[in-house]
Amino acid sequence: MAFAESQNPLRVYRIPQSRYIDAVRWLSPVSPSDRFAAIAYFDADTNSPSIEIAYVDPNPQSSSPTLTPQSSWTSPSRISSLRTAHSTPQPLLAAATFSGSLHILASDLINGGVMESEATVSQLGFHSGPVSAVDLREGGTECVSVGEDGRVNLVSFVGDSSKLNYRRIFDSNGLVGYTAVKWASPSEFATGGYGFGIQWWDQRTPGGPVLQFKGNWCQGKTSGIVHSIDIHPSRKHTCLAGGSSGTVFAWDRRAAQQPIVLSGAGTGEAPNSLLSESEVWEVQYDRYTRRSNIGNISSTRILPVMICSEDGILAVIEQGEEPLELLAEPCAINSFDIDRQNPSNVICSLEWESLAILTRS
């Protein structure tokens, strides 16, 4: 396994938070030098969940970056999923909770990062039980939420209505549970769930998923759950998914039912080249690449992927190459986010109540 330190300089800073971190996201900055992050905390001492906007000073006088809290919003329940839409100067946040509500927050980064709750859906019947995942449409006014209760809801927020309206796209009545969701285009999105299954949805074809990627493709081996999905804007035909047993795979919708396994179950590789054997909590396409142009990479090749896992690995996987390990922590890395504007910056949340900020150069 390749280690990052030997190949390219990597600076890692761990910042203890004294609170559990449920999710962390970068916010798109107002100016190129600014860095803001949205962090969903859970204070175990007082039992209070909250979301905070923090200014990340990458290089203060002391050599490690500092986090300066700008504003805070108290959540009625712990955050199960947090997404941001990259619009400036008022980035939007969508936060889903374990009690089954959804909150749209707006943060004004110019005026001190003040965060306001724009709208809330918490009606009975929106979701029964926790919302397992939510995704905000890029720059848009819609988000989609899914749960293990088998409901797929579309929430649109236009104007300043404080009560959101939602539309039930599908309800499997619990027969199928969904654990991950990601927009692909203004009308299409993908969901993931048990048995490594992925569903492809198109709002123009209502009544159910338009395509299903069969779960249980790793017959006979342990099956698992998809925890995270990513879709690259230039490769909409491919869904990238990460889940149990260190599994990272891609599903090319054009290639029917055969997954492209990048890591973990079903690779048939020698066990020592396995990156991780535990849960892959999040996957994202890694936009930071030393290659000149992603256009040069053939369209059948999967773009570089960053993953984080329960056994403390943060790594970049490229198809057919040795994975590049960026972090190997003694505790789980529960979530991470790559800065859109400056993909060399990565922020991740560690199980032991701390954040890590990585700068690649």
Place this chain on the structure above:
Amino acid sequence: MPGVSSDSARGALVPLSPESPGAVVYPLRHGLKSPISRLSISWSRGNSLRVSVFAAPSSNGSVNDGDGGKVVEVKLGGGDGEISEAHWRRIAYGSVSPFALLQSRKNAVSSLSKMSMNSSPYDGDWWDYIMEYCKDINALLVNQKSASVPVLDDTKSVITKGEEPTSLKAAWELLEMFYAEKPSHSWLPERLVDWLADYDSLFSGTHPTVHSKLVDFQKEFVNLQVVEDDPKYWEVMSSALAVGWLNIVVKMLRLHGSYQLDQLSNRETENGLVEAVAVLISKMPRMRLEQEAGKLGECYKAKPDFVKAWEKWRGQINKLDSSAFWFQCAHQQTREGLRSMLQIMLGNANSLCSATYNWIELYISHFLYMRPLTVGLESMYSLAQKSIQLKPMASAHRLMGLIIGILGENTEVVLAECLKGFGPWMVAHAIELLTAGSDHAEMLLHEDRQNLGGISIEELHRLVYAQVLSSFPLTWQIAPIYLISCMKHGMILLQILLSKQPVQDNQLLLKSIEICRLYELHSVTSNIMKIAGVHHWKHGRKGSGVFWLQQARDEYRLNRIALQLFDSVGKTISDESFKQWEGLIQLLGSDSKTAGGLEFLHKYRDFKKSLRQIHDGKATDPARQAVESLISLMKNPSTPQRFWLPLLYDSLKLLNWKERPLLNVSQTNLLLNKLQELSMARLRPDFIESELPPQALNSVRLALGTNLGRAILEE
């Protein structure tokens, strides 16, 4: 161990006297108006109690606002004042890696020593490992909140503040110097001098200290015009000199009025005396390995060199003490102050005693000026006893108890003081140091004891610490590291811990399963999965429930829930709801072993699918497929009886296929037999009637009969 009192016969382990200082009253704020009828108390997370208060139902039967009950949490104990809960957790997280590393090295060393009998297990790199462990833990104990920077003019500030010291760090450093730094035993007195310089302020809360006197003086100091007229100036300097804070003393001496340019001429002798004392102080010989840069005093590593320098230095002091210049010094305070400082340097017992404020300071001053060559814990211990006699104290600080225990070479006392003063974390981690170099301590702590249920003291304390970690939702995940280092009870407690974790949230559930995987606790994994499966199933998340039960390979429960699923299948598998079922059926897969009784659903789906394709009644190929599915469904023992009639009724158009009979004679016979069996079963009281039109049975029978006739003709 707390003494088992005489009333242990009555079941009390620790006697509770009414005037025991441990009794604390916690007020409950439940806000109930009506009288309380019942209380229920249980443990919540950590050291919180959950108290459920039930109000008495109001007598007149009306429902009021304050009726019912309340659940309140009561946090016991204020915790450790100097270390916040969050900091404790940070220490707990940080100590996992050093502890685990040391354990694995220990195992490697002991397995190595088993192979080669002649070499001692603990040599070579062993002390490096212990030292590394010690330093890693020490680094965690640094207090995050740094003390405020003094706003005083730097030339006038005599004490500089760094990070605020904590008793925990002070205690750890004591253990470090006595148990981990083996080779430096002859420099122990000097290490204690440094230790007191860092941590003297910790005693200020309960006892007067040199540090607190210095802080008090510094406050007044700013307003003083002529510093040498103030008796406190001399007092504080003598005290600081007595505990060896040479830099502070020299700095203070140089603030003496005689140094000022306008006074230099008429106070020449006085200034000369002050400077002479300052120079003597800064030349004090010290027996130690190295000196921090900028610190005053001269270091000697070897004893003969030191003794020579020490004699010479004392000679110089004596010479100055008896010099004639003192008579020429007009300033009385200066004369007396300086000469009393000389007495301290000469080791005058009375001067040392009056310059120090508690026994530890006196003890340190004895090392510095009276017995710098003290070696060995025994003589250090007797000196400490003597100091305590000279300066007895009503109450002992927790660090003082620890020092006495260490010097007395009493491992049990050290452990008890660690537990009492610093809690289970300290004991669990300090044991590694206590056993590092002492065979006696190792035997004592590793020996299995009958009165502890057959485990050793070491294991007991690790279990206690793991128990503390387990009771908090954020730290339970690190408890396994400590549990698996316990040979006797660790594994079973780990299984209990994992089995008790909540299963509602997938993320937490998967974290538990990951720990099971690491320690190969497969039976616990499948138990957790079963619990999770049933939980999800009960809450209507059928897909999740089936998934977890499949993962656990729990055929019994899968078959049970299959029966429930069939009930809803009979009603809802219509063409519209097909998409809902599609996902679940896909999840079931074709592997019938993991699907249990749900295998039927899979075949039923295939059958329905092919039926749907022949709606026009012409396509023969799909129709043949449908017949095959039907036959295999009817043959399969997992197909519930109550589905037989609906299946056959659904297949009417297959049975009445226009072109030619689709079923051959034996197939038709099979179906007819099933129909007969069904008619018999209808007579039984527990038969479930399907929701089909009443003539369904007859129309199926007719169709089968017709088909049989046609099939016989064809053959």
